[in-house]
Amino acid sequence: MDDLAILIPCYNEGITIGKVVRDCINDTKDLHCKVNIYVYDNNSNDNTVEEALKNGATVRHEYQQGKGNVIRRMFREIDAKCYILIDGDDTYPTEDIPKMYEMVINKNVDMVVGDRLSSSYFEENKRPFHNLGNRLVRGSINTLFKSNIRDIMTGYRAFSYQFVKAYPVLSKGFEIETDMSIFAIENNMAISNMIINYRDRPEGSQSKLNTYSDGFRVLRRIFNLYRDYHPMRFFTIISALLFIIAGIVFVPEVLIPYLKTGLVEKMPTLVVCIFLGIAGIVSWYSGLVLDSVLQKEKREFEFRLQLIREKFNENHIS
Known part of the structure; x- marks a missing residue:
């Protein structure tokens, strides 16, 4: 069992994945625990796999397309005391990983949410409908489910072993973050928000999130989960x-x-x-x-x- 497993789902992130893996290694070297970095490739057709291997990550594959499918595979295969889920697009600061690890291990937090929306997200993100969508999803969930999660759609989170092995991954795509948040709320798991400094994707790196189709899937998922949980x-x-x-x-x-x-x-x-x-x-x-x-x-x-x-x-x- 790993002390810390850093999980990076990837689809065509060859431009940035090498830097993300190197940053993860550099920012966790002082933790003095067993750390493994797992890059799960989701049918990339660029040099994602080569870059991840070259920079020291363990590479595995999920052939069913969709972020939810990748996370299902990760959670099933990896055993660790603490899990860090981070995107491979170099938009999240890896220097916060030790703080998130400490919150899970020492404070028994089940899910640490990397909160972009309380810091630099709205200035860094150049896609205005993404900004509106994040506000809408956050407001809907916090109102309907009586919670105070500050960033629902963030791809930067830390989890306890208890959360990962208890969570049934049913979502196939980008609605997975919404699903995880509501699962934690409704099952009275310990949740903590941690403000992070978000930076937009570097030039040449493209987002895989479709503003409209994925946005409607997320809203439909919120509706269905409200029906199921209440x-x-x-x-x-x-x-x-x-x-x-x-x-x-x-x-x-x-x-x-x-x-x-x-x-x-x-x-x-x-x-x-x-x-x-x-x-x-x-x-x-x-x-x-x-x-x-x-x-x-x-x-x-x-x-x-x-x-x-x-x-x-x-x-x-x-």
Whole structure:
């Protein structure tokens, strides 16, 4: 088991990966612990692999395209006391790695978030819609999930062994950062923000993130996770909307004419209102049932954490 595993997912980062690996080596040499740098190549067609090997990294491959798929492979294959996840585009300062390592090892933090948005991101990043998207995603998650993560989309994080082995990687692409953040929030894991100095990509290096398609995937993922983690709230909102719509239609179109004439003049409208009311009741009960399932899952998750801790102790001793 490594003391510190630095994980670098890469797709066509030949321009920068060599410098990132060298910086990681130089900035961790005073830690006096077992450090390994793993570059996971995701079907690059440039010199990413050659540059990583030449500068001292261990190179492995993930052939399913997508950042989420790469991180799934990393988390399955690597055992370490602390994990640093950093992009290979030379936008993050590697000199912060020792601080993040200390927070995980000495303060039992499960996820350290490298916060770009509180420092230089908006000045360095030249893509205005990325700035808007980061603000939108951060605001949505912190509002819906009652959290205070300062940078949701950052690719610079540190993790504990407990987080990595408990986290089920379901996302395939760039929505993985959103998924990890909400997982940590909802499972009451220790999260810490650490402000870092972001720098934009060097000339010739291209971002793989598509502002619009990946942005919509992230927002859709937030919607789905809110439904999964808060089914009672989610389906209660739907139920309330159905009852409100039924009431708005029922009162003027059915109830008031009935009180005046004693007759139901618009029978189809009454039938629609009845079905809306039934749908509202079914929606509320769906939320109730799913909330009971969620509470059972949370209890089982705590038990799985105990098994992960036992596995960690066995690996540590061996």
